[in-house]
Amino acid sequence: MAIWHITESENELLQLSESKGYPLSVPDKITHSRRKREWLSVRIMLMDMLEGKFPPEIAYSEHGKPVLKKAPYHISVSHSGFYSAVIKHSHKAVGIDIEAYFDKIDRVKHKFLSGDEKKISLRHEQNYLPVIWGAKETVYKIEGRKGVIFKEEILCEDFEYEEKGKLKVKHIKQNDICYYCLFYEHLQEFMLVYGMDTN
Numbered sequence: 082m083a084i085w086h087i088t089e090s091e092n093e094l095l096q097l098s099e100s101k102g103y104p105l106s107v108p109d110k111i112t113h114s115r116r117k118r119e120w121l122s123v124r125i126m127l128m129d130m131l132e133g134k135f136p137p138e139i140a141y142s143e144h145g146k147p148v149l150k151k152a153p154y155h156i157s158v159s160h161s162g163f164y165s166a167v168i169k170h171s172h173k174a175v176g177i178d179i180e181a182y183f184d185k186i187d188r189v190k191h192k193f194l195s196g197d198e199k200k201i202s203l204r205h206e207q208n209y210l211p212v213i214w215g216a217k218e219t220v221y222k223i224e225g226r227k228g229v230i231f232k233e234e235i236l237c238e239d240f241e242y243e244e245k246g247k248l249k250v251k252h253i254k255q256n257d258i259c260y261y262c263l264f265y266e267h268l269q270e271f272m273l274v275y276g277m278d279t280n
Contacts, residue, residue, distance in 0.1 A: 082168040082275065083126040084179070084268075087118050094121035101128045103136055115163075122165040123158050130169055146225035157222045157275075164271055174278040176222035178215040181271040183207060186214045193217055193231040201239055208242045212265045215274030216250050220261055223278050224252065 089097070091107070091114060098105040098121065105124055107117045127137035127149075135152035142148055147158050154169040162181030169175065180186065190210055194202060202209040217235045229235060233253070240248040245266045252259045263276035 082177070083130060083166070084273070085122045085126055085165045087122050087163045087165060089118070089122075091117050091121065094118060094125065098125055098128070101125065102133060103128055119160045119165050123160075123167055126165065126167045127156070127169075130167065142225060144225050144227045146222070157219075159218075159222075161271060166273065166275075168275050170277055174223045174225065175275070176219035176277070177273070177275040178218035178222070179271050179273050180211050180215055183211050183272070186210050190214075195232050195236055197239075198232075198237055201237070205242065208267075211267075211272035212240075212242065212248065212274060213237050215265060215272055216248060216263050219263055219274045219276050220250050220252050223261065223276065224254075 095105060105121055107120055111117050111120055124137040131137060131152055135149070138150040139147050140150050147156055149156055154171055155174050156167060156169045157175045157177045159166045159177050159179040161179045164179050164181055166177050166179040168177040187206065187210060193214060198213055202213060216237050217231045220235050221229055236251045236253070238249040238251065240246065247262055247264045250261045250263055252261065259280045261276050261279065263274055265272065265274040
């Protein structure tokens with residue numbers, strides 16, 4: 082797993098990629114400066130995580146899940162504010178979510194909180210909401226399929242908030258129920274949640 086606080090310019094990131102042996106070129110369809118830097122930072126992190134053995138080339142599944150083109154690893158990627166995060170695993174699907182804008186989560190809480198989760202978050206919304214949202218995003222990324230209703234199908238069990246902790250999440254899928262044990266950590270300006278498929 083790797084986290085990057087993006088302070089570099091686009092040119093600095095391009096030069097860094099070249100120095101690592103895999104000179105990158107941002108696709109023309111990405112026009113926003115911040116998006117370009119996010120795109121570059123993820124691939125530079127992958128260069129280090131893959132130890133130069135594989136090119137950091139990413140494709141996307143029909144559901145938008147990132148897949149390494151030429152490396153035998155599962156990956157997940159997240160961006161928020163000026164942060165990027167990547168996680169990989171050799172044989173299990175993984176998920177990661179990083180959130181820097183907690184007020185944004187508060188504005189959409191009615192869309193993802195179940196009734197029981199509303200009760201949990203009332204203890205201290207500023208702490209609980211980012212964890213619950215991040216947990217649902219993480220499970221969604223592990224599963225890698227669209228059409229999931231967060232407030233009905235991905236449900237966080239009760240937990241006591243700590244600066245660094247874990248929680249159990251239930252995913253209801255038609256006639257099946259899967260459980261995930263996820264990890265979270267409040268780091269400076271952001272909340273990080275991550276986990277892998279243990280089913």
